[in-house]
Amino acid sequence: MLKIVGLTKTYGEKKAADNINLHINKGEIYGFIGHNGAGKTTTIKAVCGILQFDEGEIYIDGVSIKNDPVKCKSKLAYIPDNPDLYDFMTGIQYLNFVGDVFEVGADKRKALIKKYSDIFEMTENLSQLISSYSHGMKQKLAIIAAFIHEPKLIIMDEPFVGLDPKASYTLKQMMREVCDNGGAIFFSTHVLEVAEKLCDNIAIIKNGQIIKCGTMEQVKGDASLENVFLEMEVETNNA
Secondary structure, three states, X not given: OXXXXXXXXXXXXXEEEEEEEEEEOOOOEEEEEOOOOOOHHHHHHHHOXXXXXXXXXXXXOOEXXXXXXXXXXXXXXXXXXXXXXXXXXXXXXXXHHHXXXXXXXXXXXXXXXHHHHHHOOOHHHOOOEHHHOOHHHHHHHHHHHHHOOOOOEEEEEOOOOOOOHHHHHHHHHHHHHXXXXXXEXXXXXXXXXXXXXXXXXXXXXXXXXXXXXXXXXXXHOOOOXXXXXXXXXXXXXXX
């Protein structure tokens, strides 16, 4: 579903992404972890077609993000760590705008908006201006907008930031449901306990390079993901 081949992105003399190679299959929840500035957001934005890159290639369901970015974007949804929504719109106006962009039919759109807004207890807030929303409410709206066009691939950057425990639990269930239905999810997180319980596969990035990746069992073995991550941080610092 997502194939990253030799991705390299340079800012001045610093390589924010240094020859990154990852393959996310249908049905997989793939976690992406690393310290601040490790290259997670750079990689994610390149995958979404937001950021141009210097070398390599990215394929979404077999389509090159370089050669056909519009087709790639039609297959995916992106949820940033800090949702930058249109504050002058109401919640329902924004969801209908997204539905129009992705050409979601009226009946299907109405049903999916009701389904997800009810799940996140946002239905009564959709008539309000987004400018009046809290960070958590904006995050929920961004999630609903991502799910209503039923993308094949969902890309998320720190999706649990700002969500209350109930909403976090709901999102985790929705993520698994997407993958059970043949989709795929690639997301970054600092919450290692969540990644350990939720992910099928994991990649650890540091200084723009993937230092370890594979199934959860391959990466962490008998230890916790937190311990493995901290040990690898120490090892690479001392190398």
